[in-house]
Amino acid sequence: MKLIIERNQLMNSIQHVMKAISSRPTIAILSGIKLEAQQDYVKLTGSDSDITIESTIPREEDGMINIHDVQPGTVILQAKFVSEIVRKLPGDQVEIESDDELNVTIRSGAAEFKLNGQDAEEYPQPALLTTDNQFEIQADVFKNLIRQTNFAVSTQETRPILTGVHFILEDGVFELVATDSHRLASRKINLNDDAQNISFRNIVVPGKSLSELNKILDDHQEKVYVSVSDNQILFKTANVNFLSRLLDGNYPETSRLIPEQSKTTVSIKSRELMQTIDRASLLAQDNRNNIVKLATMPNQLQITSHSPEIGTAEEKVETMSIEGEDLKISFNAKYMIDALRAIDSEEIEIAFTGAMRPFILRPQNEEESILQLITPVRTY
Amino acid sequence: MKLIIERNQLMNSIQHVMKAISSRPTIAILSGIKLEAQQDYVKLTGSDSDITIESTIPREEDGMINIHDVQPGTVILQAKFVSEIVRKLPGDQVEIESDDELNVTIRSGAAEFKLNGQDAEEYPQPALLTTDNQFEIQADVFKNLIRQTNFAVSTQETRPILTGVHFILEDGVFELVATDSHRLASRKINLNDDAQNISFRNIVVPGKSLSELNKILDDHQEKVYVSVSDNQILFKTANVNFLSRLLDGNYPETSRLIPEQSKTTVSIKSRELMQTIDRASLLAQDNRNNIVKLATMPNQLQITSHSPEIGTAEEKVETMSIEGEDLKISFNAKYMIDALRAIDSEEIEIAFTGAMRPFILRPQNEEESILQLITPVRTY
Numbered sequence: 001m002k003l004i005i006e007r008n009q010l011m012n013s014i015q016h017v018m019k020a021i022s023s024r025p026t027i028a029i030l031s032g033i034k035l036e037a038q039q040d041y042v043k044l045t046g047s048d049s050d051i052t053i054e055s056t057i058p059r060e061e062d063g064m065i066n067i068h069d070v071q072p073g074t075v076i077l078q079a080k081f082v083s084e085i086v087r088k089l090p091g092d093q094v095e096i097e098s099d100d101e102l103n104v105t106i107r108s109g110a111a112e113f114k115l116n117g118q119d120a121e122e123y124p125q126p127a128l129l130t131t132d133n134q135f136e137i138q139a140d141v142f143k144n145l146i147r148q149t150n151f152a153v154s155t156q157e158t159r160p161i162l163t164g165v166h167f168i169l170e171d172g173v174f175e176l177v178a179t180d181s182h183r184l185a186s187r188k189i190n191l192n193d194d195a196q197n198i199s200f201r202n203i204v205v206p207g208k209s210l211s212e213l214n215k216i217l218d219d220h221q222e223k224v225y226v227s228v229s230d231n232q233i234l235f236k237t238a239n240v241n242f243l244s245r246l247l248d249g250n251y252p253e254t255s256r257l258i259p260e261q262s263k264t265t266v267s268i269k270s271r272e273l274m275q276t277i278d279r280a281s282l283l284a285q286d287n288r289n290n291i292v293k294l295a296t297m298p299n300q301l302q303i304t305s306h307s308p309e310i311g312t313a314e315e316k317v318e319t320m321s322i323e324g325e326d327l328k329i330s331f332n333a334k335y336m337i338d339a340l341r342a343i344d345s346e347e348i349e350i351a352f353t354g355a356m357r358p359f360i361l362r363p364q365n366e367e368e369s370i371l372q373l374i375t376p377v378r379t380y
Numbered sequence: 381m382k383l384i385i386e387r388n389q390l391m392n393s394i395q396h397v398m399k400a401i402s403s404r405p406t407i408a409i410l411s412g413i414k415l416e417a418q419q420d421y422v423k424l425t426g427s428d429s430d431i432t433i434e435s436t437i438p439r440e441e442d443g444m445i446n447i448h449d450v451q452p453g454t455v456i457l458q459a460k461f462v463s464e465i466v467r468k469l470p471g472d473q474v475e476i477e478s479d480d481e482l483n484v485t486i487r488s489g490a491a492e493f494k495l496n497g498q499d500a501e502e503y504p505q506p507a508l509l510t511t512d513n514q515f516e517i518q519a520d521v522f523k524n525l526i527r528q529t530n531f532a533v534s535t536q537e538t539r540p541i542l543t544g545v546h547f548i549l550e551d552g553v554f555e556l557v558a559t560d561s562h563r564l565a566s567r568k569i570n571l572n573d574d575a576q577n578i579s580f581r582n583i584v585v586p587g588k589s590l591s592e593l594n595k596i597l598d599d600h601q602e603k604v605y606v607s608v609s610d611n612q613i614l615f616k617t618a619n620v621n622f623l624s625r626l627l628d629g630n631y632p633e634t635s636r637l638i639p640e641q642s643k644t645t646v647s648i649k650s651r652e653l654m655q656t657i658d659r660a661s662l663l664a665q666d667n668r669n670n671i672v673k674l675a676t677m678p679n680q681l682q683i684t685s686h687s688p689e690i691g692t693a694e695e696k697v698e699t700m701s702i703e704g705e706d707l708k709i710s711f712n713a714k715y716m717i718d719a720l721r722a723i724d725s726e727e728i729e730i731a732f733t734g735a736m737r738p739f740i741l742r743p744q745n746e747e748e749s750i751l752q753l754i755t756p757v758r759t760y
Contacts, residue, residue, distance in 0.1 A: 078690060081662060081663070081690055081691075084662050085659070085662055088655070088658060088659050088662065089659070090655065090659075104691075110656075110695050110696050110697070111656070111659055111693070111694075111695040112693070112694045112695065113663070113691060113692070113693045113694075114691045114692045114693075114694075115690060115691035116689070116690065116691050275468070275470065276490075276491070278468060279465070279468045279469070279470075279491055282461060282464050282465055282468065283461070283493070309496070310458060310461055310495060310496065311461075311484075311493060311494045311495035311496050312493070312494045313491070313492070313493045313494075314491075314492045314493075314494075315490050315491040315492065316490055317490070
């Protein structure tokens with residue numbers, strides 16, 4: 001194998017596939033990057049067996065030649081070293097050459113590295129995903145969907161299914177739901193007409209996969225093509241294939257958790273409420289659940305927190321409207337801040353159904369179909 | 381005690397004194413900030429007993445009124461909480477009030493915090509430093525002196541005296557020396573005439589104190605006044621007093637470590653050499669001492685490194701001149717990179733006295749009296 005490749009393109013691809021590579025791989029070969037050189041492209045692969053990322057560098061793109069003088073071949077390189085080396089190489093181009101004994105030479109400017117490669121035959125073949133269940137979505141829209149839900153997945157392995165985000169596609173409506181059983185985040189959008197013929201209900205994508213995917217997806221990229229099978233999901237962009245396993249098991253039925261009517265409804269500016277709760281939480285971090293208290297007052301919410309050793313915080317926030325019963329309720333400040341940040345709307349509506357029942361946050365302007373649910377903590 | 385104070389000024393002072401406050405203080409009261417309000421100023425104090433920092437906010441400065449409506453008094457506030465609270469307060473001004481039971485109320489905008497204060501009587505009095513040994517130095521010059529030497533102090537407590545920087549002042553020449561016994565950094569400057577009457581030889585300032593001082597000193601500040609006594613050193617700027625204990629014991633005689641003649645002298649561009657060594661060290665981090673090898677060649681230095689499991693790196697760097705014997709020598713790449721970074725000169729001179737003897741780096745242009753010494757590692 002031999003090729004000359006533009007360093008920036010190579011670095012970019014290495015950074016993509018590194019997202020899948022674990023520092024403690026289950027099998028040793030997965031600490032490597034698979035580098036496959038063909039006349040028309042170079043393909044890099046990284047995997048931790050849960051996630052597999054392939055990044056392709058086409059020989060020519062946008063009128064630029066990325067790859068020169070290819071002698072095809074494939075080799076496995078130590079990911080940790082090759083990424084650092086390529087990052088620090090002095091030249092704009094990198095020459096990579098592998099001999100029959102898998103001795104790999106990397107040259108750029110006056111620098112020459114000789115690395116011990118590994119046999120590509122030992123690298124696991126990614127299971128090919130073949131399915132007709134494909135739909136497309138704008139990359140920036142999809143990144144938002146991930147950002148607005150993925151934070152709410154469980155980080156505990158006691159119920160593994162909750163460490164993933166539930167994907168539902170029915171009648172052209174794509175919905176993501178995540179819950180750690182204390183709070184729930186859900187977001188729906190209408191896909192274009194092509195998605196009318198596809199539907200699935202029990203697809204649960206590991207939260208970690210979505211975090212890594214989110215880092216790779218580029219806001220400027222046009223489209224992501226999503227295909228699903230029983231145990232895998234593929235996210236495909238122009239040059240990247242991101243393959244993730246799905247979580248086994250049935251995702252709990254979450255729609256019945258969402259109260260259908262409310263006893264107290266508050267409209268309020270999101271940013272002011274968030275900053276007030278953030279301040280109050282400074283004195284709440286001492287107690288176990290980071291609890292702040294909310295009480296309705298005429299045209300105001302009172303936010304308080306208390307830590308016996310440190311002191312108390314108290315602040316009133318003007319509301320735009322309060323309707324229904326008076327209310328005092330306690331909740332985890334972090335959940336509230338996460339939810340407000342996810343909604344990303346200037347004005348929000350909070351619907352309470354009493355101090356012991358979950359409450360719901362939605363944007364005041366219902367254009368975005370997003371819902372955040374938080375279970376209160378019993379203190380009052 | 382009661383006062384209204386500009387939030388930015390208060391925040392700035394809090395950040396200064398926080399540099400002295402340990403997360404695990406030796407006595408509980410030192411987890412607090414001492415806040416002293418007087419008609420003409422507010423003084424904050426933080427201390428870990430090794431370092432004490434006082435930051436003063438004058439009532440009026442540059443035509444701006446920083447403090448309003450003062451009722452004098454002193455109280456101790458939990459540093460961790462008060463710094464976070466002040467940082468997040470909504471208003472431009474902060475009202476602080478303490479009652480006879482040490483209940484402290486902090487108000488800003490609609491936010492109100494009530495904190496449990498502590499009695500200022502319990503806070504240790506900083507030992508007053510009285511001495512005539514005072515000299516002045518430009519803050520930006522002093523920051524550079526610290527940067528160019530302090531990295532070379534020992535991080536190990538086996539020889540505590542080496543965890544400090546040796547300060548010497550004789551005949552108006554101020555010198556800083558640091559060594560961890562593997563490498564040595566030294567920098568001299570001429571002070572102005574006022575310093576001719578002051579001299580000291582056995583002042584050793586903890587490296588940690590200098591790191592914290594360096595964070596507080598502002599490049600734009602005009603002058604630092606330095607006073608020394610037998611066991612303390614005071615760095616004084618317009619609004620900050622930074623007091624540090626000195627290390628006990630005699631600093632080793634380091635001048636005899638510096639070879640007076642050399643067998644091989646190399647002139648080379650600093651940045652290219654640094655980048656080459658940085659690249660070579662990628663394959664050297666596996667071996668215990670991060671060793672790279674240097675060999676002289678006609679008009680070039682060859683830099684190599686080798687890790688049996690990973691591979692080898694090899695690169696040649698053009699020199700401006702090489703004089704004297706041929707040489708092969710091995711050294712810790714990190715020491716070399718640290719030294720080149722400290723010298724901060726486009727062209728440097730390296731003077732070798734054989735493969736087993738310490739070598740010296742100096743700027744090619746001798747305007748700055750800086751010297752970096754590195755002990756080689758035996759491998760060739």
